[in-house]
Amino acid sequence: MSDQESSTSSSQTEGEFEGEMDEEQDRGMEEEDRNEKGRGSPVPSLSNFSSSLRAVLRIKHKYQAIKKRRQEMALTVGGSGVLMGAPVRTSPKIFTFDGLTPSPFSALSAPVPQKKKRRRRKRVLFPNGGGCRAPPKQEHSRAKYCLYLLFAIVFIQVYNAIENLDDHVLRYDLEGLEKTLRREVFGQQGAVEDLLSHLKDYLSTYVHNKPLVVSLHGPSGVGKSHLGRLLAGHFRSVVGETLVLQYYVLHHCPQEADALRCASDLAAIISEMVERAEEEEKIPLFIFDEAEHMHGEILDALWQLVASKQSNEYLNAVYLFLSNLGHGHITKHMLHNSSSISTASGRHSNLVKELMPILRATLEELHPLWTEAELLPLGLLEKGHVMECFLDEMAREGFYPDHTNIERLAGEVEYYPAVGDHEYSQTGCKQVVAKVNML
Template sequence: MDGGQPSAELASEAAAPALGIPGRSVMAPLRAVVRLRRRVRLLRKRRLLTPGAGLDPGRPASRGDPDQPQIFTFDSPAELSLRTPRKKRRRSRVVLYPETSRKCRPRAESRSRAQRCLLLLVAIVGFQVLNAIENLDDNAQRYDLDGLEKVLQRAVFGQPAAVGRIVALLRDYLSTHMHSRPLLLALHGPSGVGKSHVGRLLARHFRAVLEDGELVLQYHVRHHCPEPRAALACREELARRVAAVVAQAEVEEKTPFVVLDEVELMPPALLDELHGFLQPQRARPFHNAVYVLLSSAGGAEITRFVLQNASRALPVPRPLRPGGPAHGSRAEEELSAGLRALLAREHPLWQAAAVVPFLLLDKRDVVSCFRDEMAAEGFFPEQARAELLAEQLSYYRVAGREFAVTGCKQVVAKVNLL
């Protein structure tokens, strides 16, 4: 069949001119088709043969052979053998458990003992914290410091900064019962600004809340230790009375209060005895006590400070946190620090004291003192009459403001003349 093809090609070339068709334009495509057909047959024979398998070259390979391709490709058998077969992906099956099945839990014997100890430790710490918080609330409520603050703000005129600092220091100290050192409050200021009045209000309040007058000691230097008496005898008496109050407070688990007025008149022996109460080597009951010192020492320094800062008002100190110590203005803190340094030169007692300065009273504060005293004596607190009485006092006049020289010292005498 292949041998007859050239003759057919020659015959077609010879017949092409007779039909009026150019021979080259018809025979060229036919030759290309014939060559392509031969090449396809040759490639099919090569694909069907398996090299090195010992098969008959004229016999095609079986369809069941996995090494033979099932589709037509232009790759050689050697290239096909070098290809890595694809791995079939295995689908992961979702394991579903029945809802009625019970989960296997560890037995009680297999649990760690450290876990039990940890739970016990957490419970103990939580109980201690809760107990400490309750103790803080109980101690603060026992002394009714909120009521004390209201009383001081209503009865003490012209000293909002001093009242706020006193209440804040007491609140911070009385929140707990056990202390490492006593609280020493030193109230300093000129005459007539309300120091002794605050001392009386503090003694009256704590006698009422402690329900025991023996836990509050008021000591007046002029009354308990006049000049003719020996300072050594006064020192022994003060030590005995303070020891008795502290011992009684330790039995009742309360904080005693010792108010000492006119401390500037105390002899050095009494100051040494007070300083000994603050030492850490003293017995533990002496550490749980509040000492309030009322003194006019440093009054000249406070007067000079007020007159120099008359053009601006000092803000009322406010605690940074509930129950924390109050922080006033920077000028007031500098005044307290300077006053403490000045007093420490006379005696080291004031180095450990919380100094609270009482400033000069304005004229309107003196008028309030007159009205309060008139109401206490049974007179109608008329504003015009109180202002008339206040005009009889002497004042410092600075920057358009008037500060009483003697404060409310002469108010009682003036009202008694009515």
């Protein structure tokens, strides 16, 4: 048999099978239509379910018969002389109903799929337990409340410390001192601000590791002694008369031969005042005016008190030195640099910045006491400051503050050559008191 005949026979069997399948489907559809017409309710009866099942069984038997017939025909055709190597069409090994449209009764007739049993996992056993260990519970630690309590205690302590510092500063009334110095001291606002800053930092607490040593330097008549008198009067009113010492070298120890005795007496006085201040929990003030006339023995005794760190006896104290040491450097700097700076604060900051290294080197060569001191230079006074000195002194003496008279008195004072718009006095306010007394 040729290839054409074998393909023809196979196509005929396929056509017969397809025709038979179409007939069976038509019959099944007709039966379903009749069943649907005869149904009185949407739920199918037992007879309808059995008829559909019988139809499925008939289709299955018919398919098996056709499949067997095709296999026999393929064997018969192959044995009667089919060429070797020719492809033989075989039927599918598995028959499925994927291409068929499912009927509403097929879901009822089909077996219900069973749920797959999940494989039970083995329980994880811990070494020291008979079963699963429960996850740890987050418990609130009691130590947290102790930590909160500690924070509260620290906050209260810091707050009380701040309040105590404020109370300690209020004891010395530094605000009142600032008002007094701004009102009474003329032309030295920069130096006054620096001095008040040192006092506020030191007096804000009672325990210190070293005393406060401040040294004011400037030419004659710029207000050094006047500033010392104002400080002494203020501290006498706040800490008491016995805790303030004003030491004038030319008055207390004029002879150099008595320098050793003066140094011993001064050390005894300072020791007594410091002990009294310790008992009253106050800080004493020691003012040394005309420090440029101090003898070497007195400077040595003061240096031992200021620089000594072996005892806590002399640490809580304020030492103020007033002198005209280095006045030549201050005068030269003011006359050469004032024309380029217009404001008073700018002149003072420039004076401190540029003159401080030179002034400190000069003073340290004289005595090591100045290495322990904070240096504050006082600049020259202008003509306007001298007029303010005359006005204040005339008001104190009861004279009428006549502006014409004040200008006349200020014109009698000697001045340096004008530097730009500035005219500096050679003697400052030194002659003001004498001239007012001659009125």
